Amino acid sequence: MKLTYYKNLDGVRAIAALMVMVFHFFQGIEPSTKVLSYMAKAAIFGQTGVTLFFVLSGFLITRILMATKETKGYFKNFYARRTLRIFPLYYLFLLLYYFVAPLILQTKGTDFSQQIYYYTYLQNFAITFDWNAVGPTHFWSLAVEEHFYLFWPLVVFFVSKKNLWKIIAGIVIMAFLLRLFMLDLGYGVFYFTFTRFDALAIGALLALIEERYGFRETHAKKYTVLAVGLFLPTTIMWTIFSGSGNDTIQVIKFLFLATIYFSFIGLLLSLKSDHITNKVLKGKFFAYTGKISYGLYVYHPLAYSICDRFFRFEHLGIDFLTKVALAYSISAISFHFFESKFLKMKKYFNYQKQRDSTQLAYQK
Template sequence: MNTFNPTLHGLRGLAALAVLIFHWGETFPAFRQEISANWGIVGKIVSQLIGFGWVGVLLFFVLSGFLLTTSNGHMAFNKKALGVFWARRFLRIYPAVWLQLIILSSLLGVLHGLNVPASTGQWLSNITLFVNLPPYLPYPVNAVWWTLPIELSFYLIFPLLLLFAKRHSFLTLLVTAVVITLAWRIAVMWYFREEPGYGPVQPYLDLLPGCLAIFVMGMYAAHQSMQLSAIQQKLVITLSLAALGTLMYWLTSNASHYWNGHWMLVIWNFSVSIVLATIVWVTGKNPEIRKTMLSGKLTVFFGEVSFGIYLWHFPVLLAFHQWTSGWQNNPWISLLILPGILLPTLILASISYYCIERPAMQLGKRLGSTPRN
């Protein structure tokens, strides 16, 4: 079954670009500060949108749940099928990461901001992507790898989640996942209640139990087959974007309390995932909505190379930060640095995709079609 949807590809590309822009805004803040202070309400809104680019990670998680359910919804639960599934997931992540690890290893000590493994154990942690995980929280060479163990954990248990949904229902799976996620985040906050803030224990909060409901929201959306009229689609997208803006405003209004134990630390990510899953559901299940700029050739290309964008933008950003030392307080130079980061990132992401990722995925396809019930 061909499950390719250009609009979902476009959304994936948008997620990767949002994360890139977020890290640019954090590392080169002069332009954000300028527009927030001097461009009125429009400048403040744009500045806030840049600051929320990290929500692209949540969109990645929702899309993973949606796309895996769409493409593997009828998989058989036997040894061969599971082996094929996990091998394909392995090939989707590790070859591109290993290529990057080889290249970045030659830049350790030269490119400031990379984490230098201090022992053989830390090198093995990076090779296996057992990074940013308790109890030792080994640092990844590339800081953005912190999401990959969460994604891989979801891949590992996805067949079990799918089997649970088939034996019970996707709604039961969703309710169970929500309970697990909220309970986990509450438990982590309680356990570390004596800490001055929860920022340093974010790796514990965001382990798979703390993010499970986000992935499962995508799975649940993939299972919903209701079709909407063109007007209904536009209305749902409009209301979803309004809800997303409201949630962002809510977090912004409580930013000073968020990491100090505000209860939204328990529910905010999952609340946003409901909105994101709604948008993914509309674009994934209603063909009419696909005729948008998100399904254009450029945005589909961004989607194709989105994993490479995610992997490579941060080292490129670190290089620009090192090279432009002393110029970064100028807001216009800060702005010009953005396309300077984007172009080499796209080149490296394209090399990663066409030379490593796509051949690895083709190898996965040659392992044989996933057996069906």
């Protein structure tokens, strides 16, 4: 299976990061006018950028695993490359969060017993079950993805493609039933690994579709119909039924959102490369934003806090642009002077077969 490099998906990664950044910006805003109130409500949809990340990751990782499962050093190379991409920035930020940020922002330090869950990627378990943990709460999604990366290579390696469809279906059903069960017990389901795994599994389904059918322009209509058909009921659930006292709706909502983003990605890959949408996504802004999107996701809450502490502006637009500019600056510096040093080390863990095609795979 030769992997095609989809440049437009860098733009999708950029959109996901920007959605989350907009969501977190408006979380700190107290609407003073009707217009701001409407903007704040619309910004809530930004948190679904995490679901978009999940679906995209499930697709990209699965297609890489399927293409390289017959290569020598399959497990070693995969885990080494994941480690080089994820761990350096992850643990650097934890050090900044726990030991540098308190000095800059003049906040109280955190006991090691409260930090340990973040060092071990158990923060989303801690949040779900109310363990005594303190850390960057947006890191919950990184824990979900890391847990997926740990076990999914094993599944792809030992399970045939025919049965992989069944495994994906099983994960989707399991996550749905587990959300019902946990909500009945009084636990939240937003952050927990096994109640959010269905989004990654649905993304993996795209990789199987690509391998069997490919992405063709004739498929675009099907993805469009599916996305449009789910958009209205999902919007109604989100705006009317979701919220405090209505957490049960999350049982269905997460599944619908993941399927919508599944359709969105499938649609983009089915459209011609020179379609206006893909041209925009492959443009310099979205391409570069996608390139540093991991840093944007990691750093932006800290950048927002620094702006609030030292130079917050009363004008909403200027305040937003200032915070986003600082987040971009930090992320760009981090990528070029820190992360890239580790990314270059991936060359020592290239797959021996299909080497050229795997090098074209996304540097996630």
